[in-house]
Amino acid sequence: MNTSTNKNLNGKNSNGSNGTDGNAPKNISYFMNTKNWWGPLTFIFVISVLGVGMIAFQTYNDAPPTARYMSGKGDILVSKESIEKGQIIFHKYALMEYGSFFGDGAQRGPDFTAEALHHISLYMNDFYVQKFKDDKGKEPDQMETKIIGEEVKEELKVNRYDKESNTVMLSDAEAYAVGKLNTYYTDLFIDKNTEPTFPPVDYIKDRQEVSDLSSFFFWGAWVCVTERPGSNFSYTHNWPFDPGAGNTPTSPVILWSVLGLLGFVLACGIVLYFIGQYNQLSNKFFKPPVKDLFTIEKVRNYSPSKTQRATFKFFFVAILLFFLQVTSGLVTINDFVNYLHYVGINIAGVVPVTISRSWHLMLALYWISTCWIASSIFILPIMAKKEIPGQLRLINILFVLLFVLVGGSLFGMVMGPLGLMGKWSNFLGHQGWEFVDFGKAYQFLLMGIFVLWGIVVYRGIKPAFVKHEPWNLPNWIMYSVIGIPLLFLSGFVARPETNFVIADFWRWMVIHMWVEAFFEVFITVIVSYLMVLMGLVSRQAAIRVVYFATILFLGTGLLGISHNFYWNAKPVATMALGSIFSTLQFVPLILLTVEAWRFKNMPKIALGNVEYKNLGEFGFPEVFLFLIAVNFWNFFGAGVLGIIVNLPIMNYFEHGTYLTINHAHAALMGVYGNISLAAFLFATRLLIKPGSWNIQIIKVSFWSINVGLMLMVVLDLFPAGAVQFKSVVDHGLWYGRSAEFIEAGIFRSFTWLRGIGASVFYFGGVLPLTWFVISRIRSIKVWKPEDTTVLDAEPEMEPMVEEVI
Secondary structure (H helix, E strand, O other): OOHHHOEOOOOOEOOOOOOOOOOOOHHHHHHHOHHHOHHHHHHHHHHHHHHHHHHHHHHHHOOOOOOEEEOOOOOEEEOHHHHHHHHHHHHHOOHHHOOEEOOEEOOOOOEHHHHHHHHHHHHHHHHHHHHHHHHHOOOOOHHHHHHHHHHHHHHHHOOOEEOOOOEEEOOHHHHHHHHHHHHHHHHHHHHOOOOOOOOOOOOOOOHHHHHHHHHHHHHHHHHHHOEOOOOOOEOOOOOOOEHHHOEOOOHHHHHHHHHHHHHHHHHHHHHHHHHHHHOOOOHHHHOOOHHHOOEHHHHHHOOOOHHHHHOHHHHHHHHHHHHHHHHHHHHHHHHHHOHHHHHOOOHHHOOOHHHHHHHHHHHHHHHHHHHHHHHHHHOHHHHHOOOOOOHHHHHHHHHHHHHHHHHHHHHHHHHOOOOOOHHHHHHHHEEEEOOEEEOHHHHHHHHHHHHHHHHHHHHHHHHHOOOOOOOOHHHHHHHHHHHHHHHHHHHHOOOOOOOHHHHHHHHHHHHHHHHHHHHHHHHHHHHHHHHHHOOOOOHHHHHHHHHHHHHHHHHHHOHHHHHHHOOOOOOHHHHHHHHHHHHHOOHHHHHHHHOHHHHHOHHHHHHOOOOHHHHOOEOOHHHHHHHHHHHHHHHHHHHHHHHOOOOHHHHHHHOOOHHHHHHHHHHHHHHHHHHHHHHHHHHHHHHEOHHHOOHHHHHHHHHHHHHHHHHHHHHHHHHHHHHHHHHHHHHOHHHHOOHHHHOOHHHHHHHHHHHHHHHHHHHHHHHHHHHHHHHOOOOEOOOOOOOOHHHHOOOOOOHHHHHHO
16 A cells, blocks of 8 residues: 555544655645645745835825926916826827836836936036126136026925915926926927927827826926925936936935845745755655546547536637737837838838737737636636536536627727717726726626636636635636636726826736736646646645745746836835835745756656657647746746846936837746737647647747747847946936937937847747647637536545645
8 A cells, every 4th residue: 555645634644744745844835735825825925015005105194296386477377177188198198008108118208307307407407508698798618507407406406385275386497498398298299399209190180288297297297306305316216317306316215225135045045945944845846647648549539518618709809909909009010110111101101100019918918817717717627527518508508708898998998099979088098007098888898707707717627626625727817817806806996087106006016916926826726637637746746846836936927017116106115115025026936947857757757667659648748848938938028127227326317218028028028928829728738639730830930929029129129228227327218218319319210129039939939820720710629518528627636635634
């Protein structure tokens, strides 16, 4: 008899070990015992929630005021109402998908806060130079010009805000700058008297709207340069870098960069120590019974259930959305270099970059989310070992709602910025926030979709729940599905006129908490379960990997949100949290990298000493390829390219440059894109008839997508970001984001080179995959009511696991 079954009710062997591996060191044994798991998870969750709560309190309590700005004569130059209207107009025309504000947004155009600040400092210098000439009757010499420049810097820093009257008194020079700034943006958007002008003709036609927009940009510049009460630096810690306006890095920025680096090194040492302990576990801990390997023979004989067959339409639409997403990305990058000009096509005049980029971002979320929803539904009958009555109807309703969401929101994202929806623009058109572009109505619809998805998952997974076993894989899936819509509630707090700093906090509460916390957990759960289903890893190992990943991702990710708030008017305490915890977000990725070799060899571990010829060929080699790519991009895209932008001092100069875009592309497509395609292939491999499966197309698509993505990184995104970073250090962010820099020289040359990687990605990866899914629509296996293969697909839980977990 196997000694592994000789255990008491506490899950321990007679030798006193934890029931998982008798050779496990004491340090790791504590964490291998599931009875000890509530303590660490509860501690981390409570600390993280308190930390995020503190950031929320500071956001509201220390937000820069939207005040009225008056001249010395008592004239109102900028009203609170005009600032709020300007913010609404900024979002109405989706200008966050053209330029950025406080560094957040697109990078085709300027950062409007950096640009406005630079112009204000120049106008104030001009004012005092003219005043000098009028008083002295001569031009100021070099020394006198420098003195004027220093006086302007000091004047910009003075905070004359009166809380009781909610008024800021401006100097004569500042009042002059307000008028000149209004003229500049009127020329930029309407009169087209400046070079360069805003590309779309008649995009904004109303002069009053431009005047309000100018007020909003002036407010942003004031927040960036005026000293926060009680501090010797601005609300944004003197960001953006602009020596001419007196904005240079502060001492807290440097101090917390050093402390963040120290915390990172310390955490790496601790994690590597536990990795050493963890690696002493034998491969028996990871290895499932050999009979559980999902061979090609099992794949061929697999008979999908009715609800599983219903998921194909989700995957079908997801790949079509993937095609549209990449196509809209090509249209967006064409706006930079105008590839199509050489064939006589002016697509920018028809599709403004504000629209094409909105599609590019939101379609990425749509197709990835659709794959995840479909894959979670696909595995439900396997976990429950039966079909749940009424599920098919709910799944079809969910599909219809997703179809309405995608079609309606994409239409609204076109009509809204073009001004064709009037007062309904925010509700049915375009909200104007990066990654929350769709109209408010579709946001409500998406919330309803998440709720219905949760109901479907709960109904399908309920039979798989086991009493007193909260850490089972079905439970983990349910926890993730609940967490995602709960966080989405944050997106409903802010209104169009809400102070930008406060509204942006709630936007990041959705984006960051999804992407760098709960989505990470969801991915880990799905990958782990796929590995169990494919017979590559034991269930007990999968459950513990999910737990450790949750501890690390939530422990660093929840408070890591603060690195998004370095420069959007939060106090030093938020920067301190961000410098430590955002840097620590790289630590889980080190763990993944160390485990990559074991991951790569999982098929061998699963087979042990059994020869392939005696068992059969592994059934999911193409799925495993994409899972390996997830590991690589998690380390390189999310980790290496992410950590270089996380330290405050690095982020101070980098924020708003292509280095952020570089990290975003590598992490989003590299990690979330590859895992979504892996889930798509796992399901469709079991749905499509064996004779219609074409592994060569899948392999070509895999290599083209990942090589194309790497080429985009090494030929354009990273070198262009590095060059732009240097221009910021040399001159200021205003210059690194100016048309003078972006539309000429080496930056433009790198942008041209992106076409190489994009072509490989699109023509070698996306198009073949799209053709594959379209051409297989009539090749779905027929459901056989008498066939119970689907119910037997999941490996049986080992007897020792039932007692331990």
